[in-house]
Amino acid sequence: MTVSRFWFMEETVDIPVDFAGIRLANPVFTASGTSGYADELSDFMDVNALGGLVTKSITVKPRKGNATPRIVETDSGMLNAIGWANIGLDAFVEEKLPALDKLSCAVFVNIAGETIDEYVAVAERLATAEAIAGFELNISCPNVELGGISFGTDPSQVAAVTSAVKRAVGEKILMVKLPPAVTDISVIAQVAVDAGADALSLVNTFTAMVVDIETRKPVLANKTGGLSGPAIKPIAVYLVNKVYNEVAKGFGIPILGMGGIRTASDAIEFIIAGASAVAVGTANFIEPGCAVKIIEGVKEYCVRKNIANIKDLVGSLNQDLTD
Amino acid sequence: MSEKCSATKRGEYWATVRANKQIGERFYRLGLEFSGAGAEAFARVQAGQFAELDLSSAALPSAETIPQELVDAAGRKILLRRPFSFADVDTRDDRTLVDILYCVVGPATLRMTTLAAGGSVSVIGPLGNGFRVPDGKKTALLAAGGMGAGPLQHLAKILTADFPQIDAVAFAGAKTAEELPFERRLDKIAQQLEFSLPEFARYGVRSLVATDDGSAGFAGPVTDCFSEWLGKSDLAGESMVIYSCGPEQMLARVAEIAKTRNIDCQVSMERRMACGIGICQSCAVECRVADSAETVYKLCCEDGPVFDSKEVVF
Known part of the structure; x- marks a missing residue:
């Protein structure tokens, strides 16, 4: 990118990021479940322009997913209850992995399961895949009966699944995706870090419900769904800042921050709050190329604020409350 | 048609509003015009294909015209695009004109009524698979x-x-x-x-x-x-x-x-959709698997919205 400040000079800026031992071209990801297996977005953006992307959840066996309706729009947000609909590990390896191998951005595979063994099976099979930089451990999905958030809200289960998967992923990065609606998210974050998490991603969606007042039934077939979109952004920024201060900063663990990011300003808020990188989620549904705009916007901000290394922005929340 | 209409490249395009005519108490016909790459993309849309319109920045109509049952929902901030198929597609010189027939059913279509000639709207499309003409039909x-x-x-x-x-x-x-x-x-x-x-x-x-x-x-x-x-x-x-x-x-x-x-x-078929481009998996349609009692969920946006009726589990 070039920014003209004076007639005689053009400033260019790169915003590479070190993330759990790998170098990313920039700190912007697309989030799991909102960028498919990458090919779906390629009509709308250059996927290689991203710092990274996280695939849709992969389980050992294909999953049909929940009955419909699976989504409902709310004020500045949406609820989804997809239920890990995915093609399964075998089809992922055969049909999707070859294309992911051609990408130059960092690819993280979101892994999910109903038992620890299922999580481990996916991780083991993909641990040596060159296309993959790392894994995002989904222990915070609110839309499945077994697995998901039932792991993520119980510290002993978080420790068990994280350490088991950590042993399976070999040299790859293990990022643990945290559930946001727990008594103290830092407790869960700490347990994940102690069990071997190389990075943390937060937040997943918030369990929520919409009621049809005519029928007095929940609108979603699954009754509840996960709330995402701009509606959750301020809570997500707060939780990222909390986990950054209480866990991540001290252990040097990077955070992938997400929740309602639509613009560069949103992304920068998360970075200032403590995220080393950010993920664009629901906004991909509305403006599928917006991640590229966000990258450009973050660069412009860095130029404007004279930030030579974006690392200096991470967790730079100004605590001085005087003017 | 499957032979005659080659697949067009889907993308996000801006359309200019030509007309937005009320044709019934709740019914409107929206005329949009595409130029450039959008005109090319939409010129050979199949009947039954659709597009996703961003109506989030459209204004609300005046309070007294809002139907009683939509008053509570009217003020809601729209987030997602809304899917619409086409009632007509026409090409003129290097432009493509499309008509969308719509009904006011919620906060987004309520706002849609205020789109005025000369204004613009972001459109993602063309999306999905339209109606096909099998050989030998009379x-x-x-x-x-x-x-x-x-x-x-x-x-x-x-x-x-x-x-x-x-x-x-x-x-x-x-x-x-x-x-x-x-x-x-x-x-x-x-x-x-x-x-x-x-x-x-x-x-x-x-x-x-x-x-x-x-x-x-x-x-x-x-x-x-x-x-x-x-x-x-x-x-x-x-x-x-x-x-x-x-x-x-x-x-x-x-x-x-x-x-x-x-x-x-x-x-x-019609389903609630978030993205329309095969990512969100919201718009599942339960379909039969040939020679099996099993069913699978196909996506209304990518596998449909037009399905063979024998395939769909109603």
Whole structure:
């Protein structure tokens, strides 16, 4: 990118990021479940322009997913209850992995399961895949009966699944995706870090419900769904800042921050709050190329604020409350 | 059509609003114009394909015009795009003109009514798979329920232009005469097959109208009207193809009629969608697997919205 400040000079800026031992071209990801297996977005953006992307959840066996309706729009947000609909590990390896191998951005595979063994099976099979930089451990999905958030809200289960998967992923990065609606998210974050998490991603969606007042039934077939979109952004920024201060900063663990990011300003808020990188989620549904705009916007901000290394922005929340 | 319409590249394009005409109490016809890459992308849209419109920045209409049951929802901030199929697609010089027939049903379509000529709107498309014309068909039966008349008007145009060997007949139904989404007042319409609906007549397609309450045309569900017509017809099942778009209950009934009479049938399904481009997995349609009791979820946006009726689990 070039920014003209004076007639005689053009400033260019790169915003590479070190993330759990790998170098990313920039700190912007697309989030799991909102960028498919990458090919779906390629009509709308250059996927290689991203710092990274996280695939849709992969389980050992294909999953049909929940009955419909699976989504409902709310004020500045949406609820989804997809239920890990995915093609399964075998089809992922055969049909999707070859294309992911051609990408130059960092690819993280979101892994999910109903038992620890299922999580481990996916991780083991993909641990040596060159296309993959790392894994995002989904222990915070609110839309499945077994697995998901039932792991993520119980510290002993978080420790068990994280350490088991950590042993399976070999040299790859293990990022643990945290559930946001727990008594103290830092407790869960700490347990994940102690069990071997190389990075943390937060937040997943918030369990929520919409009621049809005519029928007095929940609108979603699954009754509840996960709330995402701009509606959750301020809570997500707060939780990222909390986990950054209480866990991540001290252990040097990077955070992938997400929740309602639509613009560069949103992304920068998360970075200032403590995220080393950010993920664009629901906004991909509305403006599928917006991640590229966000990258450009973050660069412009860095130029404007004279930030030579974006690392200096991470967790730079100004605590001085005087003017 | 599958042969004639090559796949066009989907993308996000800006369209200029040409017109946004109210044609009934709740019905509007929105005219959009694409130029440049958008004109190219939308020039050969198949009937039944759709686009996702961003209506989040459209204004609310004045308070007194908001229908009572939408007052509470009206102020809600719109986040997601909304899917619409096309009632007409036309090319003029290097521009593509499309018409969208829509009904005010919620906060987004309420805002849609304020789009004014000269304004612009972001459109993602063209998306999904439209109606296909199998080989060897002589008669196409178009069965529309309510707003389903939109894409079937586009289909009537394409059939007339590209498949002159096919004779098309349209059936359009609604609960009442008021709820028929056509420009002409239809309360005195006869229950006869004639060129009664200008929206179909302009393509040389005859039409029958049905209303549940009998306030226009056939008294009863459009599927009864359709079934009765088929009963009187001496056409062979294999020479016909049925195209249907409307409420799911109606599509289920059309599918049943098609199965009984062994007629090929394509139905255009509707689902709540977030993205429309195959990512979010929201718009699942339960489908049968051939030679198996199993079912799978296909995506309305990518595998549909037009499905073979035998495939869909209603």
